[in-house]
Amino acid sequence: MTPMTTDVTHRLVPSPAGRIHLVEQGAGPLVLLVHGFPESWYSWRHQLPALAAAGYRAVAIDVRGYGRSSRPDDAAAYRLRELVADNVAVVHALGEESAVVVGHDWGSAIAANSALIRPDVFRAVGLLSVPYAPRGGPRPSEVFASMGGDEEFYVSYFQEPGRVEAEIEPDVRGWLAGFYAAFSADTMPAPEEPEPHFVAHGGTLRERFPKGGLPGWLSEDDLDVYAAEFERTGMTGALNRYRDMDRDWEDLADFDGAPIAQPSLFIGGALDASTTWLADAIKAYPTTLPGLMSSHVLDGCGHWIQQERSDEVSRLLINWLESLGS
Numbered sequence: 001m002t003p004m005t006t007d008v009t010h011r012l013v014p015s016p017a018g019r020i021h022l023v024e025q026g027a028g029p030l031v032l033l034v035h036g037f038p039e040s041w042y043s044w045r046h047q048l049p050a051l052a053a054a055g056y057r058a059v060a061i062d063v064r065g066y067g068r069s070s071r072p073d074d075a076a077a078y079r080l081r082e083l084v085a086d087n088v089a090v091v092h093a094l095g096e097e098s099a100v101v102v103g104h105d106w107g108s109a110i111a112a113n114s115a116l117i118r119p120d121v122f123r124a125v126g127l128l129s130v131p132y133a134p135r136g137g138p139r140p141s142e143v144f145a146s147m148g149g150d151e152e153f154y155v156s157y158f159q160e161p162g163r164v165e166a167e168i169e170p171d172v173r174g175w176l177a178g179f180y181a182a183f184s185a186d187t188m189p190a191p192e193e194p195e196p197h198f199v200a201h202g203g204t205l206r207e208r209f210p211k212g213g214l215p216g217w218l219s220e221d222d223l224d225v226y227a228a229e230f231e232r233t234g235m236t237g238a239l240n241r242y243r244d245m246d247r248d249w250e251d252l253a254d255f256d257g258a259p260i261a262q263p264s265l266f267i268g269g270a271l272d273a274s275t276t277w278l279a280d281a282i283k284a285y286p287t288t289l290p291g292l293m294s295s296h297v298l299d300g301c302g303h304w305i306q307q308e309r310s311d312e313v314s315r316l317l318i319n320w321l322e323s324l325g326s
Contacts, residue, residue, distance in 0.1 A: 007025065007049070008023050008024060008025045008048060009023070009024045009025070010022070010023055010024075011024065012068065013089065013090055013093035013094070014089065014093060015064070015069075015070070015085070015086045015089040015090065015093075016082065016085045016086060016089060017064045017069065017070040017072060017077065017082070017086055018070035018072075019068075019069060019070050020061055020062065020064070020069045020070070020086055020089065020090055020093075021041070021061065021062040021067050021068035021069045022041065022059050022060065022061045022062070022090060023041045023044075023048065023059070023060050023061075024057065024058070024059045024094075025048045025049060025051075025052040025057075025058050026048075026051060026052025026053070026055070026056055026057050026058050027052075027055075027057055028055040028056045028057050029055075029056055029057065029099075029100065029321070030056075030057045030059060030091065030094065030096045030098070030099040030100070031051055031056045031057065031058050031059065031099065031100045031101075031102060031317075031321065032059050032061070032087060032090065032091065032099045032100070032101045032102070033047060033048075033058065033059065033060040033061070033102050033103075033107075034061060034063060034087070034101065034102065034103035034104070034107035034108075034110050034111050034114075035060070035061075035062075035063060035066070035103075035104060035105070035106075035107045036103070036104045036105020036106040036107045036108070036129075036130075037105060037106050037238055037239075037241065037242075038176060038179065038226070038230065038235070038238050039066075039104075039105070039226065040062050040066050040067045040225075040226065040229055041060035041061060041062050041067065042060075042222075042225050042226065043060075043104065043304075043306065043307060044058075044060035044306065046306065046307065046310035046311075046313075046314060047060075047306055047310070047313070047314050047317065048060060050310075050311075050314035050317075050318065051314070051317065051318065051321075054318045054321070054322075056318075056321060057094075059090070059094065061086075061087075061090060063083065063086075063106075063107065063110065063241075064077070064078060064082065064083055064086050064237070065078055065236075065237025065238050065240055065241070066229070066233070066237060066238055067229050067233065071233060071236075071237035072237075075161065075240045075243045075244065076244065076247060077240075078237070078240040078241050078243070078244050079244040079247045079248055079251055080109065080110065080113045080244070080248045080251065080252070081113075081117065081248075081251050081252075083110045083113075083241075084110065084113050084114045084117050084118060087101060087110070087114045087118075087121075087122075088114075088118055088121050091121055097121070098120075098121055098122065098123045099121065099122060099123070100122070100123060100124045100125070100126065100321065100324065101114050101115060101122045101124075101125050101126070102125070102126035102127075102128065102265075102317065103125075103126070103127060103128065104128040104129055104130075104305065104306055105128075105129055105130055105274070105303070106130075106241050107128075108127040108128055108129060108130040108131075108132075109130060111125050111126065111127060112125060112127060112132045112260060113252070115260050115262050115264075116255055116258060116260050117255070119261070119262060122262065123262060123263075123324075124262050124263040124264065124265075124291075124324050125260060125262055125263075125264050125265075126264070126265040126266075126267075126317060126320065127264065127265065127266045127267075128266075128267050128268070128305050128306060128313070129267075129268055129269060129272055129274045129275065129303055129305050130274045130278070131266060131268065131274075131275065131278045131281040131282050131285075132260060132264075132266075132281065132285075132288055132289055133278060133281040133284075133288070134255070134256070134257045134258055134259065134288055135248075135249065135252040135253070135255050135256050135257070135258070136256050136257050139246055139249055140155075140245040140246055140248075140249055141156070141159065141245065141246050144156045144159075148198045150201070151195075151198040151199060151200055151201065152198060152199045152200075152201060153197065153198060153199075154196075154197050154198065154199060154205055155242055155245075157199045157205065158239055158242040158243070159242060159243055161236070161243065162236075164205070164235070164239060165234070165235050165236055165239065167204045167205065167206060168230075168235050169234065169235060172227050172230045172231045172235070173223060173224075173227035173231070174206075175206060176223065176226055176227055176230065177214060177218075177223055178206055178209030178210070179205075179209065180214070180215060180218055180223075180304065181209060181210050181212070181213075181214065181215050182196035182208065182209050182210060183196070183272070183273075183302050183303035183304065184215035184216075184217065184218075184302045184303070184304055184308060185215075185269065185271045185300055185301055185302035185308060186215050186216050186302075187210050187212055187213070187214070187215045188210065188271065188302060189208070189210055194207075194208050195208065196208040196209060197273060215302075215304075215308070216308075217304060217307040217308045217310070218304075218307070259287060259288050259289065259290055260288070260289055260291065261290060261291050262291050263291045263293050263324055264289045264291050264292045264293065265292075265293060265294045265295070265316070265317070265320045266282070266285070266289070266292065266294075266295045266296070267295075267296045267297075267298065267305060267313060267316055267317075268282070268296070268297045268298070268305070269297070269298050269301035269302050269303060269305050269308070269309075270297050270298060270299050270300065270301060271300065271301060271302050272301070272302050272303040272305070273303075274303060275297060282295070282297075293320060293323060293324075294316070294319070294320050294323075296316055298312065
């Protein structure tokens with residue numbers, strides 16, 4: 001596993017949100033790394049030194065609402081168009097005109113829409129764990145409400161402000177440990193056990209978390225880093241991303257069904273529901289990602305792909321970046 005290095009630069013740069021905190025390492029073509037929920041720039045701790053050593057300027061941000069980046073009070077401030085504007089501001093604040101953008105989980109959606117909305121700035125896009133699926137179909141809240149039968153899909157559970165915060169914030173560290181374990185290949189519940197993507201009515205998500213130890217990719221020190229940030233900031237800024245999905249559906253009406261034309265990459269985990277449930281989105285890539293250069297589904301890998309398989313993901317990213325040229 002690539003060792004984490006302290007040879008990084010932390011900085012705050014202006015953005016429409018106020019400020020974005022970023023961590024930078026290396027020199028060369030800019031690669032912007034965008035994390036998902038519930039993470040931070042730290043989820044790219046293995047890729048930063050690997051990309052820097054390969055000749056790239058690797059920059060991992062704290063997305064708006066996380067870490068040392070600004071956390072607006074208005075939930076509507078976390079819509080995808082706003083997060084795309086933050087990414088553009090980061091590129092320009094670093095003195096660059098363009099970048100390759102790579103995202104994981106929610107960061108994948110942010111990266112995809114950055115490429116879709118601002119192709120003048122984002123010349124290529126890498127998507128980890130969550131496939132690209134163009135805007136379309138019914139309103140998202142209606143889709144999620146129809147899932148789960150007698151149970152509630154976790155995205156619907158996250159919709160109501162304060163509801164899941166009341167579950168998480170009394171024990172942030174314990175909740176994060178359980179959430180990470182629930183979707184990691186080596187600790188996720190067995191198929192016959194209750195599904196951790198759903199909540200029993202009147203229950204909590206925590207009830208579905210595995211009871212064992214931490215996944216192999218997550219040390220106690222790593223967990224301390226994540227927990228300390230969310231204990232300091234609270235969870236609302238991060239959760240507001242889920243609360244803007246209907247607003248995104250409205251905002252992006254002009255992009256209904258739109259493909260992403262730039263050179264692209266997809267890497268998913270074979271044991272990740274984000275990959276398996278969206279298998280049809282991957283099959284549609286010849287239409288939706290006509291610039292797709294490389295696609296990989298990693299056997300025996302869960303959701304936290306760049307941490308579970310850090311060396312393999314770094315190698316795939318570097319090979320793809322090298323194929324793009326400068």
